[in-house]
Amino acid sequence: MNNLDYGIIGNCRSVALISKTASVDWCCLPEFDSASVFAKLLDKDKGGHFGFLNSDEYEINQYYIKNTCVLKTQFKNDDAGFEVLDFLPRYQKANQEYHAPPEFIRYIRILYGQPKVVIDFQPRLEYAKGETLIFDKKDFIVGLIKDEEHFDSLFLYTNLDHKKIINAEPIILTDNVFCVLSYNEKIDLPNLDSVTLEYEKTKVYWLDWCQKTLHFNHFKNEVLRSALTLKLLSYDKSGAILAKTTTSLPETIGEVRNWDYRFCWIRDASMVVKVISQLGHQRMAKRYLQFVIDLIPDKNEKLQIMYGINKEKKLTEHILDHLSGYENSKPVRTGNAAYQQKQNDIYGILMDVIYQELLKFNCDVENKEELWAITKGIAWVVKQHSKEPDKGIWEFRQGDRHFTFSKVLCWVAIDRAIKVSKMLGKNSKLYQWEKLEQDIKADILKQSWNENAQAFTQSYDSEDLDASVLLMETYGFIDAKHPKFIKTVEAIGQKLTYDGLLYRYKNKDDFGIPKSSFTICTFWYINSLNKIGKTQEALKQFKTLLSYSNHLGLFSEDIDFKTKRLLGNFPQAYSHLALIETAMNFEKVLN
Numbered sequence: 225m226n227n228l229d230y231g232i233i234g235n236c237r238s239v240a241l242i243s244k245t246a247s248v249d250w251c252c253l254p255e256f257d258s259a260s261v262f263a264k265l266l267d268k269d270k271g272g273h274f275g276f277l278n279s280d281e282y283e284i285n286q287y288y289i290k291n292t293c294v295l296k297t298q299f300k301n302d303d304a305g306f307e308v309l310d311f312l313p314r315y316q317k318a319n320q321e322y323h324a325p326p327e328f329i330r331y332i333r334i335l336y337g338q339p340k341v342v343i344d345f346q347p348r349l350e351y352a353k354g355e356t357l358i359f360d361k362k363d364f365i366v367g368l369i370k371d372e373e374h375f376d377s378l379f380l381y382t383n384l385d386h387k388k389i390i391n392a393e394p395i396i397l398t399d400n401v402f403c404v405l406s407y408n409e410k411i412d413l414p415n416l417d418s419v420t421l422e423y424e425k426t427k428v429y430w431l432d433w434c435q436k437t438l439h440f441n442h443f444k445n446e447v448l449r450s451a452l453t454l455k456l457l458s459y460d461k462s463g464a465i466l467a468k469t470t471t472s473l474p475e476t477i478g479e480v481r482n483w484d485y486r487f488c489w490i491r492d493a494s495m496v497v498k499v500i501s502q503l504g505h506q507r508m509a510k511r512y513l514q515f516v517i518d519l520i521p522d523k524n525e526k527l528q529i530m531y532g533i534n535k536e537k538k539l540t541e542h543i544l545d546h547l548s549g550y551e552n553s554k555p556v557r558t559g560n561a562a563y564q565q566k567q568n569d570i571y572g573i574l575m576d577v578i579y580q581e582l583l584k585f586n587c588d589v590e591n592k593e594e595l596w597a598i599t600k601g602i603a604w605v606v607k608q609h610s611k612e613p614d615k616g617i618w619e620f621r622q623g624d625r626h627f628t629f630s631k632v633l634c635w636v637a638i639d640r641a642i643k644v645s646k647m648l649g650k651n652s653k654l655y656q657w658e659k660l661e662q663d664i665k666a667d668i669l670k671q672s673w674n675e676n677a678q679a680f681t682q683s684y685d686s687e688d689l690d691a692s693v694l695l696m697e698t699y700g701f702i703d704a705k706h707p708k709f710i711k712t713v714e715a716i717g718q719k720l721t722y723d724g725l726l727y728r729y730k731n732k733d734d735f736g737i738p739k740s741s742f743t744i745c746t747f748w749y750i751n752s753l754n755k756i757g758k759t760q761e762a763l764k765q766f767k768t769l770l771s772y773s774n775h776l777g778l779f780s781e782d783i784d785f786k787t788k789r790l791l792g793n794f795p796q797a798y799s800h801l802a803l804i805e806t807a808m809n810f811e812k813v814l815n
Contacts, residue, residue: 227774227790228473228778228780228790228794229243229244229774229775230242230243230249230250230265230774230794231288231295231310231776232778233311234312234314234456234469235311235312235313235324235325236314236324236455236459236460237256237312237324237326237461238251238252238253238258238326239256239312239456240312240328241265241794244284244775245276245284245297246276246279246286247264247274247275247279248273248274248310249263249264249271250263250264250266250469251328252486253327253378254407254408255459255461255533256459256466256469256533257487257532259350260348261347261367261378263348263547265470265473266472266549266550266556267547267549270348270352270546270548271348271547272348272352272356273344273346274344274405275344276299276342277342277343277344277392278342278394281340282299282300282305283301284297284298284299285297285300286298286775287776288449289309289427291430291431292430292431292434292452293455294310294311294427295776296309296310300335304335304337304338304340305334305336305337306334307333307335308331309330309331309333310330310331311328311423311427312328312426313327313422313425314429315426323425324460325406325408326407327404327406328404328405329419330402330404331420332397332401332402332403333400334398338396338398340394340396340397341394341395341397343384343388343389343403345392347367347378349367349368349369349377350369350374350376351544351547352546353369353373354371354374355369355371356368357370358390360386360390363381364379364380364381364410365390366378366379366380367379367380378406379407379408379410380403380405381402381405381406381410381414382401382402382403382404383401383402383416384403402414430452433452434448434451436504436505437451438503438504440807440808440811441814442810442811443807443810446770446803446807447803447804449776449777449778450777450800450801450804451505453795454496454804456469457496457795458508459488460511461533461534462511462518462534463508463510463512463513464493464534465493465508465512465797466485466487466797467485467486467489467492467793467797467798468485468486468781468793468795468796468797469486469793469794470485470486471485471486471556471557471558471793472484472549472553472555472556472557473780473791473792473793474549474550474551474791475738475781476738476739476782476784476791477550477551477553478552478553480553480554480555482549482554482555483560483562483793484557484559485560485781487531487532487539487560487563488530488531488532489529490516490527490531490570490574491529491567491573492797493512494512494570494574495573496797497512497577498577498580499801499804499805501580501584506584509577510581510589513577513581513591513595515535517591519535520598527570527571527602527605529562529570530560530562530563531563537563539559539560539561541558541559541560542557542558542559543555543556544556544557562615562619565619566612566614567616567617567619568606568609568610568614568630568634569616569617569633569634570633571602571605571606571634572606572634572640573633574637575636575640576699578595578598578599578640579643581595582595582644582647582648583643595644596650599645600653602637603637603657606637606638607660610631610634610660611667612624613625613626613627614627614630616630617629617692618728625683625684625686626684626685627683627692628672628680628681628693628696629692629695631664631667631668631672631684632668632693632699632701633699634664635664635665636699636700636701638661641657642654642657642658642661645657665701671684674687677715678711678715679708680693688729688730688731689715689716689719689720689729689730690728690729691716691726691729691745691748691749692745693712693716694713694716694749694752696709697709704752704755705757709756713753713756716749716752717749720749721749722785723785723786724746724765724768724769725741725746725783725785726742726745726746726748726749727745739784739785740782740783740784740791741782741784742781743781743783743796743802744796744802746783747769747802747805747806750765750769750806751806753765754806754809754810754813759810759813759814763810766806772788773790774790779795779799779800780792780793780794780799781793781794
């Protein structure tokens with residue numbers, strides 16, 4: 225069974241996905257959402273990669289250097305051994321700015337003997353839309369695409385023999401070596417000493433970041449790896465947080481649920497910020513809130529559900545027909561048409577983050593006036609539109625409905641707006657907002673409960689169940705011990721679980737009934753089981769779910785119900801933030 229057995233490395237500007245055999249199969253430079261330079265992940269023949277042709281001559285072991293985002297892959301046989309240290313440089317400079325160039329560094333160290341390597345360097349720039357030519361330029365090897373439609377280049381600096389790399393000839397290692405793959409031509413040529421220094425500085429940066437992270441007595445390693453992964457999904461330049469780092473990895477092999485997720489969803493990013501802030505990393509939260517403030521400079525500007533990482537508002541969807549797709553699952557897309565959708569839940573999730581940050585800093589934040597303006601704007605939007613249907617959290621592409629989750633998050637928006645107004649001593653709208661909050665809550669309790677289903681359902685006038693309603697308790701809409709919430713959890717457990725994994729829903733959507741489990745939903749269910757008092761059952765299921773991660777503890781968007789293979793875009797912010805939240809709640813009840 226194939227699986228998403230990749231490690232992720234990055235520097236809060238871009239990432240690379242490295243296979244178990246140390247092949248770079250996905251990397252976009254200079255930034256997360258740039259065109260790919262390696263995309264074997266989306267087309268084994270055309271996509272391009274950077275690895276070793278003779279990896280089958282060695283036993284291979286791969287792991288992260290503890291508490292870092294430096295990936296180590298060891299190659300050993302009876303005669304020789306070497307290790308590959310892969311990373312994207314990141315550290316703080318003397319002027320407090322961060323060094324995070326658009327480059328990938330591969331540092332190869334001899335363990336014993338004289339290892340033989342055959343470098344497989346196959347860059348394919350611009351999503352492999354044209355031919356990438358490779359030239360030896362004395363100081364570097366350059367990959368160049370140049371035609372009527374495309375121009376791009378990539379520079380490889382190394383102390384290995386250039387011609388042997390270009391011709392894929394065997395190289396006997398007698399000393400440590402390096403490869404620096406840079407989007408830009410370097411002014412100062414890298415050497416072994418400079419690469420070693422970059423490695424040490426980057427390693428220390430991540431060790432220091434982990435040291436500042438709240439530590440747990442239970443599931444410590446899983447939480448730290450998830451936190452590091454969420455950090456890698458943050459874009460330092462703007463404060464945006466990506467949902468995932470890939471495009472078009474299918475939810476089910478051979479089907480068409482393939483989307484580009486290299487964007488900032490307000491919902492996903494706000495959920496990440498709430499969790500990462502609780503772990504002690506306030507800078508990410510502050511940077512993200514400033515990102516949101518910058519997005520809506522005018523009071524009458526409506527919030528989109530998602531934006532480009534550089535604050536782009538138009539994310540036109542395109543199909544790359546020339547790529548075969550992950551395991552021949554077409555289409556391969558760039559852009560995402562969902563940016564035009566209306567999803568009412570985003571206001572509540574964003575307001576929850578604003579409230580949490582003001583609470584954490586006792587309102588002592590530089591941009592509190594802007595945040596108060598956003599609060600008033602959100603309350604106005606919710607007042608005008610909370611009774612309207614929308615596309616919902618799952619982004620149904622056809623037909624709007626009165627989704628329960630969206631309605632609950634409209635209530636959250638007003639509830640948090642009330643709390644913020646009291647914190648800031650701004651009470652002129654309090655009566656109006658309190659009345660609105662009561663009306664929304666009464667409407668939800670009346671319309672979303674279904675007697676036949678004995679549960680809060682996916683939408684009004686429906687018997688369909690939906691895992692998202694489990695968040696009613698998480699956001700404080702209902703108490704975990706409320707009989708109707710307990711019945712909802714039990715109904716979802718009976719109707720939406722399959723072999724320990726959860727469906728998002730079982731009713732048909734635009735593409736039929738989902739055939740894989742959306743990973744975050746199982747975390748939500750485990751969390752709810754714990755909350756209603758079934759802690760041991762929840763703990764057992766949590767440990768089982770953790771066992772479905774890949775060999776490095778990473779989760780994608782989906783898990784196949786039968787084979788338990790990872791599916792969908794990878795790694796997914798949703799999955800890792802839910803892992804952390806679930807572990808946090810276990811921490812409260814376990815000794």
